[in-house]
Amino acid sequence: MHSALKQTTFQSPAPPVMGAAGIAGLSDEDEHLTRAIAASMASDPPPRGGEGALPRSAAMWADDDDDEAAALAQVAAYEAASAAAIDMDDDGDDDVTFAAPAAVPAAALSPEALQAEASARLPPEPGAGEPACRVAIRLPSNARAVRAFRPQDRVQALYDFAVTQLAAGEAAQAFVLGDPSPGGVALRDRAATLADVNAAGGMFLVKWM
Numbered sequence: 001m002h003s004a005l006k007q008t009t010f011q012s013p014a015p016p017v018m019g020a021a022g023i024a025g026l027s028d029e030d031e032h033l034t035r036a037i038a039a040s041m042a043s044d045p046p047p048r049g050g051e052g053a054l055p056r057s058a059a060m061w062a063d064d065d066d067d068e069a070a071a072l073a074q075v076a077a078y079e080a081a082s083a084a085a086i087d088m089d090d091d092g093d094d095d096v097t098f099a100a101p102a103a104v105p106a107a108a109l110s111p112e113a114l115q116a117e118a119s120a121r122l123p124p125e126p127g128a129g130e131p132a133c134r135v136a137i138r139l140p141s142n143a144r145a146v147r148a149f150r151p152q153d154r155v156q157a158l159y160d161f162a163v164t165q166l167a168a169g170e171a172a173q174a175f176v177l178g179d180p181s182p183g184g185v186a187l188r189d190r191a192a193t194l195a196d197v198n199a200a201g202g203m204f205l206v207k208w209m
Helices: 028-043 056-083 111-121 155-165
Strands: 086-088 094-096 133-138 144-149 175-178 203-208
Touching (some): 111 155, 133 155
Parallel strands (some): 133 203
Antiparallel strands (some): 086 094, 133 144, 175 203
16 A cells, blocks of 8 residues: 655745734834834845845945045055155165255345355456446445446446445345436336446436335
8 A cells, every 4th residue: 555645735924914003923113123124125126237236235335435446546646646756776765856946036145145146247347448338326325336337238237336335234125226316217127238328427326125
């Protein structure tokens, strides 16, 4: 005799029934937790593109990681640009190269240094038999300084001569050379020649600005 096999069918339990009284068999606290889990699962779309697809919440974290990676890339680029100014020798030492320092403004030089520079710029006086242009300069001390120049020398040469004749401490002060008569015209075009301004035989006054 063959024993009869009785086929037994198992059925999964029915999900809890939602009703006005909540989920059957659960306390109020469990009911709130169950609702929150269900809402979270409903907000995430089903994975797309295989097992590696991320739910929406995970994708948000991935976006944050992308932003952080982009920021780190910018920092790395800045550091690379800064390192470009450093030369590496064979001895392994870093030789930092700096730009050449800017020229020191004239106002930052001492009066003695200004007078030395002005004296170095002065053209030599004309020799015997050369055309000469004698000019006198009235200094703030009321003294006169006289020197011979060539007619083609620039007005700048008069300013340099005046600086060399000023008292100690006055060379750093700004001034103009002008006609000592009331309303006299100042020599402001320092590129003009002494012949252009008819300086021969003239006297010019140092006027503080």
